Amino acid sequence: MSTxxxxxxxxxxxxxxxxxxxxxxxxxxxxxxxxxxxLWREKVAEFGLQASARLVRETGIxxxxxxxxxxxxxxxxxxxxQRLEDNFRAVxxxxxxxxxxxxxxxxxxxxxxxxxxxAMVAGALEQLLPYAAQHGVRLGIEPLHPMFAADRSxxxxxxxxxxxxxxxxxxxxxxxxxxxxxxxDPDIYQxxxxxxxxxxxxxxxxWLVPTPDMLNGRGMxxxxxxxxRRLRQxxxxxxxxxxxxVEIFNNDLWQLPGDQLVKLMCExxxxxx
Amino acid sequence: MSTxxxxxxxxxxxxxxxxxxxxxxxxxxxxxxxxxxxLWREKVAEFGLQASARLVRETGIxxxxxxxxxxxxxxxxxxxxQRLEDNFRAVxxxxxxxxxxxxxxxxxxxxxxxxxxxAMVAGALEQLLPYAAQHGVRLGIEPLHPMFAADRSxxxxxxxxxxxxxxxxxxxxxxxxxxxxxxxDPDIYQxxxxxxxxxxxxxxxxWLVPTPDMLNGRGMxxxxxxxxRRLRQxxxxxxxxxxxxVEIFNNDLWQLPGDQLVKLMCExxxxxx
Numbered sequence: 076m077s078t079x080x081x082x083x084x085x086x087x088x089x090x091x092x093x094x095x096x097x098x099x100x101x102x103x104x105x106x107x108x109x110x111x112x113x114l115w116r117e118k119v120a121e122f123g124l125q126a127s128a129r130l131v132r133e134t135g136i137x138x139x140x141x142x143x144x145x146x147x148x149x150x151x152x153x154x155x156x157q158r159l160e161d162n163f164r165a166v167x168x169x170x171x172x173x174x175x176x177x178x179x180x181x182x183x184x185x186x187x188x189x190x191x192x193x194a195m196v197a198g199a200l201e202q203l204l205p206y207a208a209q210h211g212v213r214l215g216i217e218p219l220h221p222m223f224a225a226d227r228s229x230x231x232x233x234x235x236x237x238x239x240x241x242x243x244x245x246x247x248x249x250x251x252x253x254x255x256x257x258x259x260d261p262d263i264y265q266x267x268x269x270x271x272x273x274x275x276x277x278x279x280x281x282w283l284v285p286t287p288d289m290l291n292g293r294g295m296x297x298x299x300x301x302x303x304r305r306l307r308q309x310x311x312x313x314x315x316x317x318x319x320x321v322e323i324f325n326n327d328l329w330q331l332p333g334d335q336l337v338k339l340m341c342e343x344x345x346x347x348x
Numbered sequence: 349m350s351t352x353x354x355x356x357x358x359x360x361x362x363x364x365x366x367x368x369x370x371x372x373x374x375x376x377x378x379x380x381x382x383x384x385x386x387l388w389r390e391k392v393a394e395f396g397l398q399a400s401a402r403l404v405r406e407t408g409i410x411x412x413x414x415x416x417x418x419x420x421x422x423x424x425x426x427x428x429x430q431r432l433e434d435n436f437r438a439v440x441x442x443x444x445x446x447x448x449x450x451x452x453x454x455x456x457x458x459x460x461x462x463x464x465x466x467a468m469v470a471g472a473l474e475q476l477l478p479y480a481a482q483h484g485v486r487l488g489i490e491p492l493h494p495m496f497a498a499d500r501s502x503x504x505x506x507x508x509x510x511x512x513x514x515x516x517x518x519x520x521x522x523x524x525x526x527x528x529x530x531x532x533d534p535d536i537y538q539x540x541x542x543x544x545x546x547x548x549x550x551x552x553x554x555w556l557v558p559t560p561d562m563l564n565g566r567g568m569x570x571x572x573x574x575x576x577r578r579l580r581q582x583x584x585x586x587x588x589x590x591x592x593x594v595e596i597f598n599n600d601l602w603q604l605p606g607d608q609l610v611k612l613m614c615e616x617x618x619x620x621x
Contacts, residue, residue, distance in 0.1 A: 224532035
C-alpha cells in the first residue's frame, strides 16, 4: 500500500470524456500519458469494433475494461434470452478489444419484486459465466448506488455483489468497486478486505453536495465528500494493484475541451486518489 | 399480521401537506377521519407550540411523532453543544405536544470523515438519551437513504441504526423505518425481524421512476417501485402495531388542494399499505 499514486495506474473511463469518440479518447490518453482506457460498447459500436481494436493495438493504450454487460432481468423468458445473447456479444467484443474485464451493471427488476429481479441476475450469470471463461473474459459485478435500485441495478451493495459472486466460486466472476456507489456503506472497509482476490476493477469520482443530477452529477475527485484515498488504500491492501478508472458522468465536465478535462483529471488523480 | 389495513393506523406526516399550517393539517385530518398526525418542529414554531398543543387536545387527533431532532455532527465542540441544546428543546416540545416519539435525522459529517461523523452521533445520543427518558420521550433513529449520506444523515441503513440503538440498550432508543429509505436493502426483511421491540415508527411513500427530485420527488403509494404492503406486513410481524405515517415530499402534490391530497392518501393507504 503506497500513500501516493502515480499515473501508471490511471485509466480514463471513456464516459468521463463523453464529448470524445473512441479515436479522440485514445489519442487524448496517448497525448496526456494516460496508459489505459475503459471503453463503452455504444462508443465502440459508433466507431466500429475492428477499428477500435486496431487503434488500441497501434497506440499501445491498454483497455482496462469494457462497459457494460448486464441488464439481465426482464418480464418474459424471451426478453431475458435476448438480454443474455446481448451479453454474449459483449463478451466477444471485450475479447476482440483485448481486455479481460467486462463490467456488469445488473439492471432493474421488471416490476416491484426486487427479490425476483435478483434471482434473474443469478440465473443469467450461470449461463453467461462459462461463455465468458471460454473467451478469457472476467465478469465484474458492479454494485450500484441504492438510488439506482429501481432503474439500473438490483445489486446495490458490495456485500451483496460478493455473496453473489461467491455462489459461483469462479475465477472469472468478481466485483468492480466504484467509490461513488459504495462510499457511504457503514461496513465498507471490512467489505473491501473480504473482497480480496475478487476485485476486478476500481473506479473513482466524487460525490457532490448538492448533487446536481442523479445520473450525470458526479464530481471530479477532490470536489466532493468521498474519502477517495482512504478507499484506494483499502483496495490496495486487499491486493488489487490493477488500473484505476476515473468514471465521471457530469454534464458540466462534458462541456469542457477534452484535453483540458484530461489534464484536470490527471492532476486530481495524483492529488486525491 | 393482517393482509388489509384500515384507517385506524393512518397518520398524516405533516410534510405531506406542506401547503397547510398546523391548524389546517389537524382540521384536515379531523374532516377526513385520519386519527393521527406527525408534526414538524418548524410548522409548530410557526403556529405556536402552545396553540398547537391546545388544538391537538381539542380535536382529539393524536400526535404520532415530532419531526425532527438530530443533526448532531458539527466541526467544533461548541457547535455540537448547540445542536445538543436544540435537541433538548425538541424533546420538551414533543412532551408538550403529547407525543412520546421524537424522530431523529442524524445529520451529515462536517467533513469527509464519515466515521468521525458517526461517532459524533453516538456521542450526542449518550447525552440526549437520559434527558429524553426523563421527559417520557422515546428517540427514533431514522436511517436515511444512502443518497443523503453526504448532506442529511451519516446513518443510512436499518442495520446500522439498530446496532447504534443497541449500544445503549435503552427502552427509550429505537428506530424509525421509512420504506423510502430502506426498500432496496438486500437484507431488509431480516433486519426488520431483528428490529422487534425497537420499532418506534413506520413511514410510507413510494419511489418514483424516474425520481423527479432527489429531496422532493417521493411518490404517492402505488405510483412507484416499492413493495409497500410486503414491508408493512414484515413490520407488523416484527410486533409493531402503532401508527403508520404517510410522509411524502413532493413538489407536485404540494400544489394540490390539501383536502384532495388527503383523500387520495387515504385511498392509496387502504389499497397499497
